[in-house]
Amino acid sequence: VPRLGIPDLVMSDGPHGVRREIGKYWDYYKKPLQGFLDSSTYLPVGICLAATWNEDLGYAYGRVLGSEASFRGKDVILGPGINIIRTPLNGRNFEYQSEDPLLAAKMTVGYIKGVQSQGVSASVKHYIANNQEVNRMKIDVQMSERALREIYLPAFKAAVVEADVNTVMGAYNKFRGQYATHNDYLVNQILKGEWGFKGIMLSDWAAADDTMESLLYGLDIEMGTSMNMGEYPNKYNKFFMADTTVIPLVKSGKVPESFINDKVRRILRIMYKTHMMDGGRPKGAYNTPAHQQVALKVAEEGLVLLKNRGGLLPLQQNKIKTIAVIGANADRKNALGGGSSQVKAFYEVTPLQGLKNLIGKQARITYSEGYRIERKPTANADSLINAAVRAAKAADVVVLVGGWTNK
Template sequence: MKYAHLIGKMTLEEKASLMSGKDFWTTQNIDRLGIPGIFLADGPHGIRKQAAAADHLGLNASLPATCYPAAATIANSWNVELAEKLGECLGQEAAAQQVNVLLGPGINMKRNPLCGRNFEYFSEDPYLAGKLAAGYIRGIQANGISACVKHFAVNNQEERRMSIDTIVDERTLREIYLTAFEIAIKEGETKAVMSSYNQLNGSYTNENIHLMQEILRGEWGYKGVVVTDWGGSNDRVAGMLAGNELEMPGTAGETNEEIIRAIRSGMLSESVLDECTDRLLDLIYSTGSAVGQTKAFSVIEHHEIARSAAEESIVLLKNEEDILPLRKETRLAVIGDFAEKPRFQGAGSSIVNPTLTDNVLGCLEQSGIAGIGYEPGFERYGKGDAWKRRKAVSLAAKAEVVLLFLGLDEVTEAEGLDRQSMRLPENQTDLLNAVHEVNSNIVVILSCGSAIEMPWIHKVKGLVHGYLAGQAGGEAIVRILTGEVNPSGKLAETYPLSYADTPSYHSFPGKEVSVEYREGIYIGYRYYDTTDKEVLFPFGYGLSYTTFAYSNLQVSKSHVAFELTNSGGVPGLEIVQLYVGCRSDKIFRAKKELKAFTKIYLYAGETRTVSLAFDDKTFRYFNVKTNRWEIEEAEYSIYLGASSADIQLEGLLFVEGTRTPLPYDKEKLPAYYSGLVNHIPLDEFEHLLGTKAPVPDWDRMQPLGYNDTLAQCQYARGAAARFTYRLMVFMHWLLVKAGKRSTANLMMMSVYHMPFRGLARMTGGRINMAMLDGVLMMVNGDFFKGVRCVVREQRRKQKRQKSREQ
C-alpha cells in the first residue's frame, strides 16, 4: 500500500469515517493526521460548484463557470483532440474553484431515444463514446484534479433509476455497455469511477462483485477510487467488499458504524478497509496540490473555445436547393422562442451558471444579415397561443427565407425523468405547418439534446441541428448559417423514422422491478443496418458546404489506407469512419461496427492519404463459453464511409482466429441471428441469458421495504401511505395544470421514484435507518407503532449527538 505508514497511525473509527462524505459535496477530514477533505462537483460540461446550501437537484445557484456544449453535442464533432481540449478547460476551471474531483464525463449508451439524460451522454456506439471520454479525462486530469467517469454501468433509463434491475446477457454487457468504460478507464486513466444507482442482474452495481472486482479491478487493472452516485449506497458493507471506497453524501456517521460493526464481528476484514483507505488517500493527495493554488482562467478565452467546440459539433442535416449558407442581402424572418432565449444546456445536476451567453438575434444583427423582424411564434412550454402564431405567420409571409427555431424545453429533457414521446410539442409543429402555407423557404434550427421524430421534414428546405450548444452556441449557429464556418458535425446517434422503429421499443423503460435488454447487441445503427430498416438520418450522417471523394483503398493486416480529396469549392473538415463486419454466420453479429475514425481538414482541391490502424477491439467478440474475448477466424468486410449508410470504399481481409468453441446454439436464437429483435419472445431471451429472467412486476402482497419506492405506496397496507400516494399524484397533476412543470418533474424525481432508503441516504443523517424502520411500519399498516418508533429513534439520535458534542 502506498500510504501504509499513515494508515498504521489511524484508528478503526478514523479509517471508517473516510468512507463517506462529511456533507453533500465534501469528504471527511482528519485534522489529527493532517488529512484534508476534498471537494467533488458536478460538471460534465461545466463546473457546478454551488455558492449556497448544497443540493443535488440544481435548485441552488452555482458559481459562474463556462457552459460548454453538452456531451451529446460534442459527440457530433467526432474529435478526440477537441474533447481533450475541453477537458483541459474544465480541469483548469475546476482547480480555480478548488474542486478536486469533477463528476464526469457520463458515457452510458443511448439504448433508447427517450432516456431523459441522453443529452449528458455521447453516443449509441461504445467505441466513439469511449474514445471521446478518454480525451475528456486526459484533459481534465492534466490539471492535476480527477475526472470521475460515470455511471458504471447499464444506467440507461431515468425512471426508477435508483432501484430498477437491469437484466442483460453477458456478451451484450461486455460488447455494448462496458466497452466505452473499458476504453475510458484504460486510455484515459481516470482516477475515479462513479457507480450507478441501478441493479445489474440482481445486485446493485456498487455491490456487484462481478462488475466491480472481476471486471473493473481484475480484468481492467483499475487502481482508483469508486464513489457511489449520490444516495446510491444500499448495503454499505456489501459495497466495501466490492471495492467501493466512497459513499456520497454523508450519513452523519451511520454507515461508518456499520463498517466498524462488520469488522468487529468478523464479517469484514480490516484489510479490505485498509485497501479502500489507501486508494482514497491517493485521490486526496494526488489532487490536493492542484487545488492548493487558485489559478485564474480567461473568461473570454474559454467562451471562444466553447464557441469553436460548438461550431465543430453542429450538424447540417438538410440543405435543399443550397438554401444555406445565407446571402447577406436575404430578407430574413426569425421565428421561434429559442432564437431569443436559447436552450443551450440540459437540466438537473448538470446545470451550469454560465459566465456569458449569446443569443441568435444579437449575433444575426452583428453579422449584417438583412432581417425584417422576429416573432416568438409559440409558448415555450407547449401551451397553445393562436395570437403568437398569427403574428409569426404574418412576418413569414413578407420574408424570402424563414429561420425557424424549434426544440425541446428544459423540463422535457431532464435528469430523473424519461421523455414521453419523440415528438416536438404540438404548438411548434402547428406553427411550422402554418408558416409553410405562406413561405416554403424554411430553415429549421433545432435545440434539443436527443433524437426526435420529424414527420414535417418534407416541409423544410434546410435543417441545422445545434443540439445543446453551450453558452456560445448562438454565435456558433449564426457562423454556420452564414457560411463563415463550414459545418462538419456528424450524428453520433441514429434518427429513426418513428419511435416504434427502435429495437428497444417494447422493453423501455422498466416500470416496476426490472428492465429487460431483449434486443441484446442490436442497439442503434447495429440494428437498423443489420435489418435494412429505413431511418430518417443514419449514424454518422452530416452535410457540408463542400464535397469529399474517397479513393485507392489499401487493406493490410494492421491498418487501412486510402486517399481523401476535397472535391468541392471551399475548405472543410471530413469525418472518416471505419466499420468492420464479419462475413461468417456462425456467431450472430451486427452487419458492421465502428472500429476507427478520424477528422481531416482539407483545402478545396486538396488530396491526402489517410491511414487508420486496427487495434485490440477491431475483430474481437465476447465468448460466453470461454468467458473471454475471442476472434472468430473468418473473412471480414472493411468499410470506409461518410456515415454508417454511406460506404464509399469496401475491402476484404481474412483474419486468423482463436479457434474456440462456438458460444451459441443457432437454432434456439433465430431472432438474434436474423437481427429482427424488435419483439423477442421471453423464452429466446432467457436462452440468451442462460437463466430465467426475474418476474418484472412488483409483488403487491409483500410488505414494502427499504428498496421499494414511494410510488408503491399505492399498494401499501397502511391507509396513511395510500393517502400520501394519492396526494402525490394529485399534487403532480395540479402543478402541471398550473404551469409548474419543473416543480412537478422535481417531485417525480426526488419523491415519487425515490426508494425508502433514499430518505436516509440523501438527508445527511436527519433520518437514520432506525427511524426509517418506523416509517415502514406506518406504511405497512402499523401506524401508531411506527410513530412511536420514529419518535423513540429521533430522541436516541439526539442523545448520541449531544454525547458526541460533549
C-alpha cells in the same frame, strides 16, 4: 482528518463546466454574495463534443475543465458522462457522447487526460447501463454478455485502461438483480479485476442501497446530498457507509478490516497522485480568452448539417428582407438548466439574440413563441401555433428552434 493531515476531497458537478456552488455554500446558493466567484466557462455539452470527432479537441476541452476546477478549489470534476444513447427519451442524453461505443471511447480518453493533466481527477459516469429516464433509479437492466461487452463497456474500459481515470461513478439502476453501484460482477470482477482499476469507485448521489454490498462489492465512497441535511447533521448516520454502521460490522468480524483498508488506500492514492497533500497542483485559470476559444471551437466543429435540400444554406442575406424566428428555445437561456449539469455562465447568447447581432438592420426579424416550455396541454396552445404560422407565411425565411429543456 485534521490530525493526520488528510484534507477534504472536494467534488463538483460539471461534465461541461464547473457547477455553481452548493453543498456547504448552500446559503450562498439561495442568496448570492457579491464578488463570489462561482461562474465558469460554459462549454458545449457532451453530445456536441462527440459530434466534432476531434480527439485533440476532447483533450483541450478537458484541460479547460481541469484548469477551472483547480482554480475553484475542486479535487474531482464529475465527468465525463458516457452512457450509451440508447433511447431518445433519456433526459441526460445531452451530457452523454454518442450511441457509438467507439466514438464515445475515443473522445472520453482525451477528455479525461485533459482534466487530469491539471491535477484534478475526472470521474467517468454512470457505470453502467443508466440509459433511460423512466424508473432510472430502480430499473433492473437485463442484458446479454455480448451487448455488455460490445456496446456498453468499451468506453468505460478505455477510460480506465487508456486514460487511467482516477474515479468512476456508479449508476442508480440495478444490473442483473444487483445495484450497479455495488455490483460484484461489474465492480469487483470487471472494473477492479479485469481492468486493474486502482482508483476510487464512488456512488452517484444517494445511489448506494445496501451496507454489506457497499462494503464487500467495491464501493469506496458513498455520496449523499449534504444540502438536504439542513439543521440535522445526524442524518449522516443514516448513510449506508456511515461510521456508526461500518465500525460495528468490522469489530464484530462480519466485515474484514482489509476491505476498509483497501478503500482508504484507494482514496489516499488518488489524493497523493493529484498533489492534494503537497500543494503541487497547477493553480488553474478562470475564464481566460484561451478557454473561451476552446468553447467556440467545439461549438463550431460540433455543428451537424443533416440536410441541405436545394442548397438552402448558407442563406443569401442580400435577398432576405424578413426572417421569422419561431420557438420558445430561441429566446431562452439554458446554462442553469439540466439539474447537476447547470453552469453559471458569464454570459449566454440565445439564438434570437445571435441572429439580431449578426443581421442588425439588414433584415427584419420577427419572433413567435410557437410553444410553451411546460408540462401541460397548453404548451401547444392553438393560439401559439396559429401566431407562428402567420409569422412564417409573412417571412422570406423561417428559423425554427426546437429542442428539450430541463423542464
